């Protein structure tokens with residue numbers, strides 16, 4: 024944690040020094056006030072010296088103004104440093120996540136990345152703010168208070184000897200009991216978030232299966248768990264506040280009880296008693312504040328560790344030191360003896376896969392569910408890196424291209440098309456901000472999306488909900504295809520991107536695509552045989568291996584798996600009459 028904070032607080036070093044000075048000033052002010060007060064009582068009030076009362080009161084006023092200004096400044100600057108550090112850490116964590124490969128993202132999981140970027144960062148932010156605004160002045164106040172209290176009356180210091188350890192033990196014990204519920208509060212808040220997130224996302228499934236009651240019970244369970252632990256924590260916090268006040272007040276009573284008779288005997292001055300009471304309160308409050316902040320440290324340390332884990336993760340697909348560009352114009356995409364395993368998985372998902380996709384041609388990949396098609400496409404777009412073997416584009420290994428070059432060379436339409444909240448136009452311009460409206464309409468036309476966008480109330484400016492929730496699955500796919508086409512890539516990868524289209528649209532789209540991206544290299548993953556039968560080459564993937572490759576007609580003769588895929592599709596009579604080889 025210290026390393027992370029030292030690095031991140033470096034830009035705020037001057038402000039931190041200034042806060043330290045301000046805290047010192049405000050602590051000195053707080054320490055001076057009781058002594059001045061004692062002076063007013065003893066040498067002004069009791070001595071009936073009005074002049075002394077006024078002069079010392081004026082001085083006290085000046086000290087109070089100075090102390091209050093310094094305290095305000097320290098808290099303001101402390102908040103600025105804390106918030107600045109928070110913003111900085113959030114940006115750094117998000118930046119690190121953006122560099123993650125698909126594998127890194129899967130390893131962490133979305134919910135924890137969100138929690139780490141928000142709540143863990145907040146934990147550190149609060150800790151830094153509390154340290155700068157409260158903890159820094161505590162030692163000055165506590166030590167200064169002890170010295171000055173002794174200066175007022177040594178005999179009463181017995182009360183300090185008892186009160187300080189008692190305060191530490193009481194607060195320490197309560198804090199120890201609060202540690203577990205505070206951690207649990209975090210986990211249970213996470214649980215409520217998780218259930219809620221799942222339920223809101225899956226609301227349609229819940230309705231379809233009429234599982235409302237079941238889900239309500241599930242949410243109520245998580246909600247009650249959260250309330251139970253929050254109540255337990257609240258009770259402990261109430262004890263905490265109560266015990267703190269009790270210790271301070273009992274100590275005050277002890278001081279009055281022990282000091283009062285000594286004043287009556289003339290051994291002690293009234294001002295000293297009042298000053299001693301003030302110092303005692305300051306010392307006890309400082310000790311408690313310091314302990315409260317120190318109590319945050321273990322949780323902040325855990326959060327720092329979780330943030331650090333994200334920041335120090337070496338991206339699974341690192342950028343090369345010096346990126347190279349593939350040749351301009353038509354390029355061949357070659358996958359050579361590519362193998363890949365997901366971390367923790369027993370068997371490799373892809374084994375020694377060979378594939379050549381030539382420019383001006385469409386190469387299709389088919390295979391049963393889980394055969395490794397998406398993984399193979401992810402290797403081609405370098406969302407993942409091969410375990411062994413290679414993927415080259417125009418003879419250049421994809422690992423030698425930086426991300427900008429790669430994304431301008433390869434256009435990927437993923438299996439699950441994602442649209443961002445905004446408008447149709449803002450989504451289409453996502454990868455090509457300069458595109459004109461005319462270009463957008465043209466891309467929409469090729470993607471067979473022009474008609475439905477024209478029919479929308481605001482055309483290109485029609486709002487789109489987060490994730491594309493306000494358009495249908497097929498419309499979302501077509502918009503995602505149009506988005507990829509706008510950027511004019513050398514290689515296009517369509518991962519099951521036509522699955523939600525009806526046959527006619529699918530056919531019209533492929534014909535328009537063939538005209539538009541004629542010289543580009545096109546790789547299509549599809550389940551539907553009609554989508555791929557006209558492909559120049561079809562690669563049949565089975566359990567991560569290339570089982571066969573060739574044209575539709577060739578494969579009907581040579582590949583039993585391909586024949587099975589064709590036979591399984593409704594309305595297909597093509598395999599009739601062909602013997603199983």
Ligand SMILES: Nc1ncnc2c1ncn2[C@@H]1O[C@H](COP(=O)(O)OP(=O)(O)OP(=O)(O)O)[C@@H](O)[C@H]1O
Nearest residue numbers: 129365368372390391392393394395396397398399
């Ligand atoms: N992040 C991951 N971690 C571990 N295993 C994974 C991960 N992603 C995919 N797999 C596994 O890898 C195998 C291949 O998955 P992949 O998504 O490449 O198959 P696919 O052929 O595209 O399937 P589908 O046709 O259903 O989309 C599957 O067995 C899957 O369970």
